[in-house]
Amino acid sequence: MGREEKERIARYVLLVKLTVMVIFTGTALLPFLAVSNHDICSIPASRADNQFMPAVLVLEDDPCVSTTLCTVLTLAGFTPHPARTVDDALAILETERVDAVSLDMCVPDPKGLERSGLSLLAILRTMPDHASLPAVIFTGQPLSIEEEDAARNLHAQVIYKPESYTVIVDYLNRQLQRRRVPARLGN
Numbered sequence: 001m002g003r004e005e006k007e008r009i010a011r012y013v014l015l016v017k018l019t020v021m022v023i024f025t026g027t028a029l030l031p032f033l034a035v036s037n038h039d040i041c042s043i044p045a046s047r048a049d050n051q052f053m054p055a056v057l058v059l060e061d062d063p064c065v066s067t068t069l070c071t072v073l074t075l076a077g078f079t080p081h082p083a084r085t086v087d088d089a090l091a092i093l094e095t096e097r098v099d100a101v102s103l104d105m106c107v108p109d110p111k112g113l114e115r116s117g118l119s120l121l122a123i124l125r126t127m128p129d130h131a132s133l134p135a136v137i138f139t140g141q142p143l144s145i146e147e148e149d150a151a152r153n154l155h156a157q158v159i160y161k162p163e164s165y166t167v168i169v170d171y172l173n174r175q176l177q178r179r180r181v182p183a184r185l186g187n
Helices: 003-025 027-033 037-042 063-075 086-095 117-124 145-153 165-186
Strands: 055-059 079-083 100-103 135-139 156-160
Touching: 055 063, 055 086, 063 079, 063 165, 079 086, 086 117, 100 117, 100 165, 117 135, 117 145, 135 165, 145 156, 156 165
Parallel strands: 055 079, 055 100, 100 135, 135 156
Antiparallel strands: none
């Protein structure tokens, strides 16, 4: 059996595992998840063993959405770092390398400061190591005009749920590819 065949089988196995997870966590979410057999099979199986594996901070409080998005990102060759709150995300940023972020707008804030994915993005843009990270705001809530302006000014792509997760993967791949091109030209 060749490598491509093994990778295709591995994708199908992960699709089955993901489907079982959805069934046991709530079948009503299945249409919302927007992960189809075609989506999974169109995702590159993985990056080469020695190749750079981009890390994505995933700020999402819904466990089903977080698990599914992290699974899809893993299938696409990313290393996801899930966070449920802004504080969790800030802790991850202190200890892990992060190359991109996916942020939900509405997340719980135990400190009562009403911080959201957008407020985390504003914080990131002030940090030298994270100021230019590719950012996706992945939300099910319509943004106000002010929030849309803020997202645009903070250089974030807004993607509304229930868009397919492959849209996020494609966006992150394009943005990360653009960031790596100048480094290659200098070598």
